[in-house]
Amino acid sequence: MAKITSRSTDYSQWYIDIVMQAQLADYSPVKGCMVIRPRGYALWEKIQSVLDSKFKETGHSNAYFPMLIPESFLKKEAEHVEGFSPELAVVTIAGGETLEEPLVVRPTSETIIWSMYKKWIQSYRDLPILINQWANVIRWEKRTRLFLRTTEFLWQEGHTAHATQEEAEEETRKMLLVYKSFAEEYMALPVIAGEKTEAEKFAGAVKTYSIEAMMQDKKALQAGTSHDLGQNFAKAFDVTFQSPDGKLEYVWASSWGVSTRLIGALIMAHSDDRGLVLPPRLAPTLIRIVPIFKTETRPRVVEYAMGVFNNLKPHFSVEIDLDDNTSPGFKFAQTELLGIPLRIEIGPKDIENNEMVLVRRDTGEKIKASPSGLIDRIKVLCEDIQNTLYHRALVFRKENTVLLEKYSDFTEFMEKEAGFVDTGWCGDSACETKIKEETKATIRNIPLGRDELQHGACIYCGKPSCHDVIFAKAY
RNA sequence: CGGGCUGUAGCGCAGUGGCUAGCGCGCUCGGUUCGGGACCGAGAGGCCGGGAGUUCAAGUCUCCCCAGCCCGACCA
Numbered sequence: 001m002a003k004i005t006s007r008s009t010d011y012s013q014w015y016i017d018i019v020m021q022a023q024l025a026d027y028s029p030v031k032g033c034m035v036i037r038p039r040g041y042a043l044w045e046k047i048q049s050v051l052d053s054k055f056k057e058t059g060h061s062n063a064y065f066p067m068l069i070p071e072s073f074l075k076k077e078a079e080h081v082e083g084f085s086p087e088l089a090v091v092t093i094a095g096g097e098t099l100e101e102p103l104v105v106r107p108t109s110e111t112i113i114w115s116m117y118k119k120w121i122q123s124y125r126d127l128p129i130l131i132n133q134w135a136n137v138i139r140w141e142k143r144t145r146l147f148l149r150t151t152e153f154l155w156q157e158g159h160t161a162h163a164t165q166e167e168a169e170e171e172t173r174k175m176l177l178v179y180k181s182f183a184e185e186y187m188a189l190p191v192i193a194g195e196k197t198e199a200e201k202f203a204g205a206v207k208t209y210s211i212e213a214m215m216q217d218k219k220a221l222q223a224g225t226s227h228d229l230g231q232n233f234a235k236a237f238d239v240t241f242q243s244p245d246g247k248l249e250y251v252w253a254s255s256w257g258v259s260t261r262l263i264g265a266l267i268m269a270h271s272d273d274r275g276l277v278l279p280p281r282l283a284p285t286l287i288r289i290v291p292i293f294k295t296e297t298r299p300r301v302v303e304y305a306m307g308v309f310n311n312l313k314p315h316f317s318v319e320i321d322l323d324d325n326t327s328p329g330f331k332f333a334q335t336e337l338l339g340i341p342l343r344i345e346i347g348p349k350d351i352e353n354n355e356m357v358l359v360r361r362d363t364g365e366k367i368k369a370s371p372s373g374l375i376d377r378i379k380v381l382c383e384d385i386q387n388t389l390y391h392r393a394l395v396f397r398k399e400n401t402v403l404l405e406k407y408s409d410f411t412e413f414m415e416k417e418a419g420f421v422d423t424g425w426c427g428d429s430a431c432e433t434k435i436k437e438e439t440k441a442t443i444r445n446i447p448l449g450r451d452e453l454q455h456g457a458c459i460y461c462g463k464p465s466c467h468d469v470i471f472a473k474a475y
Numbered sequence: 476c477g478g479g480c481u482g483u484a485g486c487g488c489a490g491u492g493g494c495u496a497g498c499g500c501g502c503u504c505g506g507u508u509c510g511g512g513a514c515c516g517a518g519a520g521g522c523c524g525g526g527a528g529u530u531c532a533a534g535u536c537u538c539c540c541c542a543g544c545c546c547g548a549c550c551a
Binding site for chain 1: 476487507508509510511512513541542543544545547548549550551
């Protein structure tokens with residue numbers, strides 16, 4: 001087993017080593033595409049299952065729309081086509097014949113969905129429509145990275161239709177908060193929810209919101225987005241409804257999504273030089289038992305360990321490693337590489353005392369435990385691991401976030417320290433562009449929930465500020 | 476899409492134009508081990524990324540293509 005490159009040596013290589021060695025994904029023969037391996041896919045299934053029930057709780061239903069979209073559909077919304085055309089994959093030949101109209105492989109599904117909503121919506125009584133789909137999409141990216149930006153990726157996309165602007169905006173914000181709570185409570189990933197600037201918003205949206213997280217290299221990662229689409233797609237596809245007072249009005253829309261990129265976020269937020277670190281609430285395997293035995297002690301130790309295993313099995317996702325050919329040390333290293341949150345070591349000495357050793361993946365701490373009350377003990381411990389990961393990430397973000405007022409401090413910070421800068425912005429995209437050119441940092445978002453401005457002036461031009469913003473270099 | 480680096484056994488690498496392409500790890504078999512990545516012995520495993528060329532002779536030189544990594548440009 002090759003060693004993992006340390007984060008301090010080469011952060012990018014460290015990330016690749018974790019993905020490959022923890023068997024989350026592998027490269028496919030096609031440029032920019034990846035195979036998600038069982039350990040990676042199990043993680044995605046956990047994410048799916050939690051989010052899916054949150055979507056259902058908030059009134060949404062799943063559906064499926066086809067992957068192939070008539071090229072002309074993409075062209076109906078001006079900004080949308082402009083935003084996506086450079087990264088489209090297009091089918092021009094099928095069944096051995098040149099197609100009359102090329103088919104685009106979906107980069108997102110607004111157009112196909114709104115072409116259908118036109119058929120389904122006539123009256124205000126047909127609204128709202130609250131649909132989600134789990135799907136794959138293709139975007140021909142120039143530069144790809146495992147999980148973070150791949151040519152094909154898996155995601156969910158919610159697409160809702162509403163009778164009023166207020167309702168669509170409320171939906172947009174509601175789903176953003178669903179993402180935020182998922183990131184914080186399940187991924188143990190603190191995020192900043194906020195609004196995107198004009199330059200960073202989704203092609204075709206009126207407003208875009210995002211949740212932004214800090215990775216261990218202090219760069220920002222957009223972990224989820226939601227869009228208030230206004231009436232842009234309704235107008236492009238001529239989707240109207242008759243209101244109670246008999247008038248025809250265009251429908252209001254939202255869309256929102258998270259992708260397999262979340263797995264990249266999880267890796268980069270918590271993992272260390274020993275391997276993957278996963279929060280207990282999302283880890284496909286929560287516990288692995290490692291019995292420690294010699295040939296003569298094997299029967300006794302395995303019997304005891306199997307007893308513990310069978311006791312835990314109804315309550316947790318638990319494995320036992322009975323391999324005769326690898327040493328305990330190797331097995332310990334494996335559980336750490338794979339990110340299993342809790343390891344239970346059981347050897348002859350433990351059995352004599354009727355106890356075992358619990359080892360936390362997050363801290364490496366070893367804790368003696370007896371079989372009585374074990375289940376509750378583990379539940380508490382896992383909650384503690386979950387909280388520790390969250391607070392560690394939160395402290396890291398706080399330590400690497402600065403409030404700045406002077407541009408010279410800003411450039412110096414971006415050059416030397418890097419991290420998040422909380423500052424003021426006049427709202428002019430010219431200042432935003434200049435800053436990006438000069439420092440590579442972009443406005444990640446305009447944080448929500450601030451009652452009053454904390455900064456008086458724009459960091460770049462010094463004119464009165466109209467937004468507090470978070471600047472960072474981003475993935 | 477531009478610049479740089481890389482591609483030889485599953486992984487990491489070595490290999491002056493010249494005979495049968497090596498090493499470490501891993502893998503298989505046998506044995507001894509086993510509380511932090513065990514050890515000994517015996518094996519298996521190769522279209523040298525793909526194609527075209529130069530040459531008596533190419534893993535090695537030239538060109539084209541493909542893929543990966545890094546830096547740019549681009550990027551819900």
